[in-house]
Amino acid sequence: MGIEIRGINKFFGDFVALEDINLSIPSGQLTALLGPSGGGKSTLLRIIAGLESSDSGTVEIEGVDTTNVPAQKRNVGFVFQHYAAFKHMTVAKNIAFGLEIRKRPKDEVKDRVQELLKLVHLEQWSDRLPSQLSGGQRQRMALARALAIEPSVLLLDEPFGALDAKVRKELRDWLRRLHDEVHVTTVFVTHDQEEALEVSDSLVVINEGRIEQIGSPDDLYDRPASDFVLSFLGPVTRLGDHLIRPHDIEISRYEQAATATGRITRWTRVGFEIRLEVTPDDKLHPDPIQVVVTRAEATALGLHEGDQVWLRPQAGVEPVRA
Amino acid sequence: MRQPKTTGTYVRRGLVIAYLFLLVAWPVSLVVKHTFDGGLDNLQTALSDPDVVFALQLTVYVAVWAVVINTIFGVGVSLLLVRYDFPGRGILSALIDLPLSVSPIVVGLALLLTYGSTNGLLGPSLRDAGIQVAFAPLGIILATAFVSLPLVIRELVPVLHEIGTDQEQAARSLGAGPWQTFRRITLPSVKWALVYGVVLSLARSLGEFGAVKIMSGNIAGQTQTATLSVEEKYQDFQQGTAYATSFLLALIAVAALVVVSVLRPKENPDGD
Numbered sequence: 001m002g003i004e005i006r007g008i009n010k011f012f013g014d015f016v017a018l019e020d021i022n023l024s025i026p027s028g029q030l031t032a033l034l035g036p037s038g039g040g041k042s043t044l045l046r047i048i049a050g051l052e053s054s055d056s057g058t059v060e061i062e063g064v065d066t067t068n069v070p071a072q073k074r075n076v077g078f079v080f081q082h083y084a085a086f087k088h089m090t091v092a093k094n095i096a097f098g099l100e101i102r103k104r105p106k107d108e109v110k111d112r113v114q115e116l117l118k119l120v121h122l123e124q125w126s127d128r129l130p131s132q133l134s135g136g137q138r139q140r141m142a143l144a145r146a147l148a149i150e151p152s153v154l155l156l157d158e159p160f161g162a163l164d165a166k167v168r169k170e171l172r173d174w175l176r177r178l179h180d181e182v183h184v185t186t187v188f189v190t191h192d193q194e195e196a197l198e199v200s201d202s203l204v205v206i207n208e209g210r211i212e213q214i215g216s217p218d219d220l221y222d223r224p225a226s227d228f229v230l231s232f233l234g235p236v237t238r239l240g241d242h243l244i245r246p247h248d249i250e251i252s253r254y255e256q257a258a259t260a261t262g263r264i265t266r267w268t269r270v271g272f273e274i275r276l277e278v279t280p281d282d283k284l285h286p287d288p289i290q291v292v293v294t295r296a297e298a299t300a301l302g303l304h305e306g307d308q309v310w311l312r313p314q315a316g317v318e319p320v321r322a
Numbered sequence: 323m324r325q326p327k328t329t330g331t332y333v334r335r336g337l338v339i340a341y342l343f344l345l346v347a348w349p350v351s352l353v354v355k356h357t358f359d360g361g362l363d364n365l366q367t368a369l370s371d372p373d374v375v376f377a378l379q380l381t382v383y384v385a386v387w388a389v390v391i392n393t394i395f396g397v398g399v400s401l402l403l404v405r406y407d408f409p410g411r412g413i414l415s416a417l418i419d420l421p422l423s424v425s426p427i428v429v430g431l432a433l434l435l436t437y438g439s440t441n442g443l444l445g446p447s448l449r450d451a452g453i454q455v456a457f458a459p460l461g462i463i464l465a466t467a468f469v470s471l472p473l474v475i476r477e478l479v480p481v482l483h484e485i486g487t488d489q490e491q492a493a494r495s496l497g498a499g500p501w502q503t504f505r506r507i508t509l510p511s512v513k514w515a516l517v518y519g520v521v522l523s524l525a526r527s528l529g530e531f532g533a534v535k536i537m538s539g540n541i542a543g544q545t546q547t548a549t550l551s552v553e554e555k556y557q558d559f560q561q562g563t564a565y566a567t568s569f570l571l572a573l574i575a576v577a578a579l580v581v582v583s584v585l586r587p588k589e590n591p592d593g594d
Contacts, residue, residue, distance in 0.1 A: 050495075072497050072499055078491070084492035086489055086507060088510045088513075097493065097498075097506075101496060
């Protein structure tokens with residue numbers, strides 16, 4: 001159940017947008033499609049919604065083959081990056097749209113709209129036009145509009161991409177809590193790995209039209225299947241012949257069994273963390289190694305710029321062979 | 323941001339005002355002045371001349387039909403041009419502008435060559451089917467629709483581009499079919515552009531002369547429109563009637579423009 005995608009291919013002329021995508025999205029979960037821009041994740045989402053057609057392959061939603069079902073009959077809620085608010089309608093009318101199309105009785109529509117306005121905290125704004133709302137409010141309205149039709153799946157295409165950092169963070173938390181309340185199968189597209197790691201139950205990393213890895217946020221972060229996943233999900237540095245996250249390196253001013261030794265040649269403080277650059281003594285691997293420590297750690301270890309240091313992976317960390 | 327006013331600002335403003343005054347305001351006001359030279363006499367003379375009354379009625383009849391045709395066709399072609407990609411779209415887009423760039427006389431001749439009932443390409447077969455195009459109201463409507471064709475389309479196309487397809491796609495995902503999407507989303511979004519296009523098209527249709535003159539045969543009381551009547555009366559030394567008819571023509575067009583600019587919402591309804 002949920003969404004079953006089998007053998008999807010999509011070409012734009014010669015460009016391969018999606019290549020043999022097979023994916024099972026379980027019911028009731030919040031799944032993120034994560035990847036760089038132009039990697040095909042939005043195209044996949046639009047194919048699920050029926051806003052785009054695939055060149056081959058099938059899509060099943062809740063056990064029904066919807067490959068040839070037009071978008072308006074799929075009962076899919078879709079939220080766009082730029083809100084796609086109906087500009088000539090009030091907030092309440094926007095939310096009621098799907099229900100009015102379905103010719104539901106007036107009273108029922110009214111009650112449902114009230115309920116949704118409350119859910120997205122826009123009760124005060126029901127008679128306003130979208131142009132009188134902030135970006136975050138418009139996106140909440142768009143979400144309510146999509147939820148009004150009680151969709152079998154909710155699809156969000158970079159829903160917070162057009163918002164500023166603070167609102168983005170708020171809406172992200174809010175979406176997570178909303179999902180815990182509503183439990184509709186939700187798929188959202190993002191290129192922001194932090195957003196994906198924080199909000200989703202499971203992650204699908206898509207790059208150049210192919211699925212790189214599927215798994216829980218922990219799986220992907222700690223056990224990346226490829227260099228690409230490792231480097232896309234967070235910062236990466238090279239220690240010896242392995243790739244490792246800068247904060248997974250143990251650093252010491254005293255001689256110890258070490259993968260690399262070198263001198264601290266750069267010291268950048270960003271808030272509570274300190275980003276160090278260590279230039280290795282090993283002439284075979286001359287590229288500087290990035291190390292991240294907290295300010296407290298740096299003080300405890302007595303680190304200073306110019307110190308000779310010994311580096312090795314922290315206990316329990318399995319670096320990936322480069 | 324507002325720039326400080328300098329002498330240059332006033333000079334530029336003065337030039338624009340003088341230009342508009344000499345070219346538009348003054349000549350038009352002279353028509354009005356001459357219309358009311360003898361009080362309401364000219365208007366009364368004109369409106370008691372059955373040929374003039376007929377010409378005015380025909381003009382309104384023709385203009386309304388031309389506008390209806392251009393509205394339906396214009397909305398269709400605009401959607402086609404903006405929402406669909408097909409071979410020859412660029413050529414179609416260029417052809418749409420043709421009626422604006424080609425002299426109406428040429429348009430009239432071209433239509434006559436196609437629809438003329440004796441020598442035209444389609445005319446004789448249409449006549450056999452009982453449809454008279456040239457020298458009949460149908461031909462006048464055709465000629466008028468042709469010359470005012472681009473006005474609706476040129477108003478709609480940029481607005482359709484600007485609103486994009488997001489709202490239409492959202493409507494579809496919410497269950498709206500193509501017709502519902504068009505009626506509830508697309509049409510209200512382009513409403514004002516459409517109204518403006520229709521008014522421009524109406525004004526142009528009321529004033530069409532060249533194409534209509536050739537296509538109509540210019541028979542007073544039968545196929546003579548108001549503009550043709552103005553010319554005839556003027557050359558016939560009935561200047562008073564000519565002025566009065568011109569005044570009425572201008573009045574309808576100006577009234578339509580004024581009504582629209584009053585109705586049109588002041589603030590930008592699109593937000594950002």
